[in-house]
Amino acid sequence: MFRVLRKKELSPGVFDYDVEAPRVAKKALPGQFIVLRVNEEGERIPLTIADFAPEAGFVKIIFQVVGASTAALAAVAEGESILDFVGPLGQPSRIGSDMGTVVFIGGGIGVAPVYPIARAVHEAGNKVISILGAKTKDILILEEEMRSVSDEVIVTTDDGSYGVKGFVTTALQQLVERGEKIHQVTAIGPGIMMKSVADATRPLGIKTIVSLNPIMVDGTGMCGGCRVQVGDETKFACVDGPEFDGHLVDFAGLMSRGRMYREQEAEAKDHVCNIGLGR
Amino acid sequence: MAASMKKHPMPEQDPAVRAHNFEEVALGYDEETAVAEAGRCLNCKVPQCRKGCPVQVNIPAFISKVKERDFDGAISIIKESNSLPAVCGRVCPQESQCEKHCVLGKKGEPVGIGRLERFAADWQMAKDEEITPMHFAPDAQKVAVIGAGPAGLTCAGALARKGYRVTIFEALHVAGGVLSYGIPEFRLPKDKVVRKEIANLEKMGVKIELDSVAGRLYTVDELMQEEGFDAVFVGTGAGLPRFMGIPGENLNGVYSANEFLTRCNLMKAYQFPKYATPIHVGKHVAVVGGGNVAMDAARTALRLGAEHVYIVYRRSMEEIPARAEEVHHAKEEGIDFRLLNNPVEVIGDEKGWVKALRCVRMALGEPDASGRRRPVPMEGSKFQLEVDTVIIAIGTGPNPIVASTTPGMDTNKRGNIIADEETGATTKEGVFAGGDIVTGAATVILAMGAGKKAAAAMDEYLKRKKEA
Ligand SMILES: Cc1cc2nc3c(=O)[nH]c(=O)nc-3n(C[C@H](O)[C@H](O)[C@H](O)COP(=O)(O)OP(=O)(O)OC[C@H]3O[C@@H](n4cnc5c(N)ncnc54)[C@H](O)[C@@H]3O)c2cc1C
Ligand SMILES: Cc1cc2nc3c(=O)[nH]c(=O)nc-3n(C[C@H](O)[C@H](O)[C@H](O)COP(=O)(O)OP(=O)(O)OC[C@H]3O[C@@H](n4cnc5c(N)ncnc54)[C@H](O)[C@@H]3O)c2cc1C
Ligand code: SF4
Ligand code: FES
Numbered sequence: 050m051f052r053v054l055r056k057k058e059l060s061p062g063v064f065d066y067d068v069e070a071p072r073v074a075k076k077a078l079p080g081q082f083i084v085l086r087v088n089e090e091g092e093r094i095p096l097t098i099a100d101f102a103p104e105a106g107f108v109k110i111i112f113q114v115v116g117a118s119t120a121a122l123a124a125v126a127e128g129e130s131i132l133d134f135v136g137p138l139g140q141p142s143r144i145g146s147d148m149g150t151v152v153f154i155g156g157g158i159g160v161a162p163v164y165p166i167a168r169a170v171h172e173a174g175n176k177v178i179s180i181l182g183a184k185t186k187d188i189l190i191l192e193e194e195m196r197s198v199s200d201e202v203i204v205t206t207d208d209g210s211y212g213v214k215g216f217v218t219t220a221l222q223q224l225v226e227r228g229e230k231i232h233q234v235t236a237i238g239p240g241i242m243m244k245s246v247a248d249a250t251r252p253l254g255i256k257t258i259v260s261l262n263p264i265m266v267d268g269t270g271m272c273g274g275c276r277v278q279v280g281d282e283t284k285f286a287c288v289d290g291p292e293f294d295g296h297l298v299d300f301a302g303l304m305s306r307g308r309m310y311r312e313q314e315a316e317a318k319d320h321v322c323n324i325g326l327g328r
Numbered sequence: 329m330a331a332s333m334k335k336h337p338m339p340e341q342d343p344a345v346r347a348h349n350f351e352e353v354a355l356g357y358d359e360e361t362a363v364a365e366a367g368r369c370l371n372c373k374v375p376q377c378r379k380g381c382p383v384q385v386n387i388p389a390f391i392s393k394v395k396e397r398d399f400d401g402a403i404s405i406i407k408e409s410n411s412l413p414a415v416c417g418r419v420c421p422q423e424s425q426c427e428k429h430c431v432l433g434k435k436g437e438p439v440g441i442g443r444l445e446r447f448a449a450d451w452q453m454a455k456d457e458e459i460t461p462m463h464f465a466p467d468a469q470k471v472a473v474i475g476a477g478p479a480g481l482t483c484a485g486a487l488a489r490k491g492y493r494v495t496i497f498e499a500l501h502v503a504g505g506v507l508s509y510g511i512p513e514f515r516l517p518k519d520k521v522v523r524k525e526i527a528n529l530e531k532m533g534v535k536i537e538l539d540s541v542a543g544r545l546y547t548v549d550e551l552m553q554e555e556g557f558d559a560v561f562v563g564t565g566a567g568l569p570r571f572m573g574i575p576g577e578n579l580n581g582v583y584s585a586n587e588f589l590t591r592c593n594l595m596k597a598y599q600f601p602k603y604a605t606p607i608h609v610g611k612h613v614a615v616v617g618g619g620n621v622a623m624d625a626a627r628t629a630l631r632l633g634a635e636h637v638y639i640v641y642r643r644s645m646e647e648i649p650a651r652a653e654e655v656h657h658a659k660e661e662g663i664d665f666r667l668l669n670n671p672v673e674v675i676g677d678e679k680g681w682v683k684a685l686r687c688v689r690m691a692l693g694e695p696d697a698s699g700r701r702r703p704v705p706m707e708g709s710k711f712q713l714e715v716d717t718v719i720i721a722i723g724t725g726p727n728p729i730v731a732s733t734t735p736g737m738d739t740n741k742r743g744n745i746i747a748d749e750e751t752g753a754t755t756k757e758g759v760f761a762g763g764d765i766v767t768g769a770a771t772v773i774l775a776m777g778a779g780k781k782a783a784a785a786m787d788e789y790l791k792r793k794k795e796a
Contacts, residue, residue, distance in 0.1 A: 072545055086501060092595065092604040093501075117604050133501045135539040266595070266605075269499050269541055270727050271509075271567040272587035278578055283571065288729065302578055305680035309580045313606035320601035 050130035051085075054107055060188040062114045063158060064123055065099075071106030073098075073136045079165040080142030080260070080292055083108065084268040086133040087125060092118045095265045095287070097162035098137060108136070111161035111190070117317035138268045139291050142166045142235075142258075149232030150176040152224065153199070154217045154246055156238025157183060160191045162260055163237050168198040176200050178229070180220045182238065186211035218245050231255050236295065240304040247295035257295035261286045263306055278302050333436030336365045338443055343660040347630050350513045350598060352520075353657055354418070357440075359397075362447040366394035368432065369439045376429035377441060383409045383777045387426060387441055394444055402448040410445075411485050412478065412776060414453055414521045415507060417446025419620075420773050421651045453524060459531035468493045469790050472557040474542040474730060477505020478772045479563035479763025481526065482779030483786075484534045490787050493533075495557075497540040502594060505565055507772070509594040510586070512624050514631065515654075518593075543729035548737065548759060558793060559758045559786050562737075562745060563779060566724040566764035572616070576674030577720070581608060581682035585617070585625040585721035592628050607632065610716035614638045614685045616671055617721035618647070623654040625719045626663045637663050638713060642670040642690050642703045666713070668692070670705065674718055684712045726765050734759070744768055752782030758793075760786055 055067040100109035155163035171177045179199040183189040203220040204212030235258045236246040243259040250257045266272045270288035278299035339355040369391040393402035422442040430438030473480045476498035484494045569584035591597040595605035613634045615626040618641035673686040689709035692701035726743040737756040745761040752760040762778025
């Protein structure tokens, strides 16, 4: 059992948990994820390691309530426990001291997985420019944290309620136009956002890393449910990824597979709400 | 009195009924039937059956005990060589092992060895035997076992019985390996058999750490250098599903058998939405492959509500690798066998979902490396099966997580760990391996045999290490 030591609601429906998991905390690296199962009836769901404290023995997860399993997770109170918490899984991000200028793009909840990677890249002595995208000002998360690990932060909101009005690609375009020499872009967020970023950087020849979030079951390479087409190869995101070269990923396929259980997901969510687990 | 030519039939659920439930298909012999079946055994001086058993269970001796109604005696004889008889009696391919060699099989049917083994094991399980916890010496050496499949469980049990402190590290949230996530409930009941065997190991004093992916949480070197283990056994199985590499394999509705069976067995998707994991079944399902895994996937799809389930296999019934009983049961339940057919493309609709499986007919040519006749495609014979789900069951490879994080432990070019056949010793000192991770996908009994042999060799190794 894995206790939730601290619980915070960052914005409506977005939660921040510190989960007591000393063994995982000791081994976690930026870019990796965990798989958890809330209770005996629960699904195994993957969540990125948003931060980790090896000494204090906890792992931070930040998640958005989108369906049955995240609703069940949100119903766990501070001090209560999660049944299973497996990790660290996946390949860690590649981080060096000679990366040059790296632009981190986090869309929505995607800012959470970006944070520990940006921090490590910044600590390694590289220049970090961060672009944080949100639909509207109220749901922007981790702005302070991102500022502390970035040389520059640009916020974009779809409705213009804060920062630049537009999408993250608008801000990226501005950076390019002002002549910023960008060596790498790392983009994490909804599939459509990562696709747009990859489409924007492809003609510019800027190396672009994306972190994929296909549907997973075991997270150890056993089921193949997380497979994605990368170039002319089929890769298992849980063991080969989750980070891949954004210019090679088949985003259409990724997004289509993400919709596989849409009808059942709705049914499961109703079920959770009916038995009073949801919010 | 001449023995009957036929085995006593196994009582089974009616095919029409069982095709819609997950209860066990074969119900097991009752006492009278078991004793009568045991009576068919000739108690041969040179029992051939024993040679066919990979762990050399003393078959005639246990059968004699069943005949005498000394069931306690029977099970203790079996357990001298086989620690999971309730599992093996159910899933061993007896027709190509013990029963293949039984002399009665020359003129009629062999003795129902597997059925009798199961009977004896179930008889004991029903009694809830007392397990005495082991007392470990304060300075007992520690052994780490990676993977809680049949190989790891057997190795752990054997070492604990010798007084070693054993911890099993298992990646999933449930122990058992394929016995838990792969083989379905209707063939191998989880609560009645698998969990019970595992609970008995724990009662004896084996520690099981679930949710622990070795290679990520601890590497083998860390286990030995930092966590204080004196030896390690790697039994991580063959868990990496293979795909065919044909167009359309990543469409929605295409599963690996591992994913399909895991969703159903491990995550209990058949009780959705009480259990939150969804599964897509569809009305028409094609399962590609001819092994036990394919039969299990096909029969699971049927039980989940599919109307029509095909087995698409590129060779003929002669070559089909599944246990004879599974093929027989699948046919009884109405699975549609499309033999000498090979898929060439999965065809999708405009929304990215499977709508058909394009296949080509095959003919058998010259024997290939495996000694089986090689299937070759027939020109101009392409056709389509209209299906909305495709399940690929064409085999699995070794998971690379442990091997890739263990320098000094060599693998062959397929990625299987290289280990001595008799001792399980790998090329790294103190590290042993066995089961599917060494042999590639094989059988429960072979994995158990490997776990047992390795335990004996590890015992020797640990004694030497202690003296040194
Ligand atoms: C490696 C990895 C890391 C992830 N990290 C995070 C994280 O840090 N924070 C976070 O909030 N989420 C993260 N996700 C996504 C998260 O796993 C899903 O949101 C969750 O599984 C949804 O479960 P559910 O039952 O609540 O929703 P469901 O009912 O399963 O789905 C509800 C809706 O969400 C969409 N959805 C389902 N699965 C995913 C998915 N994997 N990614 C995106 N959308 C999905 C569906 O299309 C559906 O419309 C990650 C996914 C992966 C693979
Ligand atoms: C659907 C199906 C049906 C089958 N039917 C039959 C049958 O009827 N008869 C028969 O004899 N055989 C059958 N088999 C084959 C048989 O189950 C296997 O040969 C046997 O289980 C192999 O045992 P194992 O202990 O080597 O590995 P497995 O049973 O595969 O167990 C390996 C365990 O290691 C764990 N693991 C893997 N990596 C790690 C890691 N890094 N850290 C920690 N743990 C890890 C896995 O999660 C798993 O629990 C079937 C197989 C399948 C898939
Ligand atoms: S373990 Fe398998 S091969 Fe050996 S006697 Fe039992 S059923 Fe036959
Ligand atoms: S999640 Fe099962 S193989 Fe990746």
